[in-house]
Amino acid sequence: MDLNLKNKNVLVTASSSGIGRATAEVFLQEGAKVIINGRNEDKLTGTVKELSLKYGSGNIGSFRGDITKIENIKSLKKFVLSKWSGVDILVSNLGSGKPLSNNKLSVSEWERFLDINLLSPVKLLDEFVPVMKKYKSGSIILISSITGLERTGAPYGYAAAKSSLLSLTSNLCAELADFGIRVNCIVPGNVYFKGGRWEEILRDQPEIKDKYIDKEVPLKRFADPYEIARSIVFLSSGCSSFTTGAVLVIDGGQTRRYGL
Template sequence: MISLQNKNVLITGGSRGIGKACVELFLNAGANVAFTFQSRKAEADKLISDYKGTSELKSYSVNLADSGEIEKVISNILKDFRRIDILVNNAGIWKEAAIDKMTIDQWNEMMNINLTSTYLITKLVVPEMKKNNFGRIINIASTAGQRGEAFHSHYAASKGGMISLTKSLASELGSFNITVNCVAPGWVITDMTTDSLADNEIYKKVLSDIPLNKIARPEEIAGPVLFLASDLASHITGEILNVNGGSVLCG
């Protein structure tokens, strides 16, 4: 049983999908959890209500495309929790666009939310991690960041950037006992993928590319995230942990 008693965790995009599964798993491991959401206040409130009386749990609304909002919310989180021991950069968007139809606004939105927010949030929490000589940073990347994805080149580029950022920070921060790793999911059953997977042809094609012949549930991604945050992974840094049923083997 992994225990994160007395550890403070920040999870971005924690009201649904992989982020919600991470919130629940980290709470069950005894951690205090702060999580962000953008617009799904009802879902955030329900999550807090469901886990009332456990560890400390708070939600914070933020638009991750706005650097000013990010700076303000991280300041508030640090005031409330005093320090962040574990950071899970999970929040992200996934949208389709052919390269010759993609607008600069679509490109910038993807980069700002998926990559720039990861940089900025990490930048803001690292000083306390350095001071405490301890930190665990887990970035949620994607198979797309490693092998590309047609009609989602902006998404793949943002996740590829996250992977390079992860490796660079692992080298930079290791001497402060801060590990930085990625979990790279493939297809996961979330509301972000529901519409695509509702198409039977797409669903069958997706399954055919996964040796385990199934699509991941959010909690199957959250488990490896918890592992990387725990003492079991204290000597792992700069790694990309693929959690995709073997699909990268087919790419």
């Protein structure tokens, strides 16, 4: 199946490691042009170097900046539009469930989680949707989490923010349909990679693999970031042209609900 992504302009936020990086790589494999993003300069340039070695430097660009901040999102838009006339595919990947406090009702924690996981994607969309509307075609992918679907023990503010992305997907897909833009949501389960949150958790609590993953996940393992990335790329492509407003759960069978 040809995904027909050659020379498409793809922006993947928070993508110098993890799911975002894997997503950028799969798009590059498909011949798309990709701009990646992260805050740490060394990590970002290291990723650009590695991906350039594999796929050539012509199709990859990078923007360093904290995209929880509106001024950086505006600079990101300027940067993108200095390179491309528009954006075909936008993957809003920024998110974090790492708590700074054990108090799951801490208001400052809620504010932080809502800012990173909900308001930052909204700020990104507010800047980039008008750009995408101009071309009357395109695809937007939001990244939620299974903790937005059902109770997992994750911080409440994170879970609430990720639930809200499901509602945003549904509302936005209806608004943007007339502009030829599809909006879909990916819902990952537990994704392990070096330097990621699960590596950190397992270092402190190695028993989690037996007590949580083996017990709760029918496939009894973590996902690899590429197992999420390939679905993101498929949903972005014309091969899923009748799919909008969809919520795709990729969790090794962990969530128990039947559909949504």
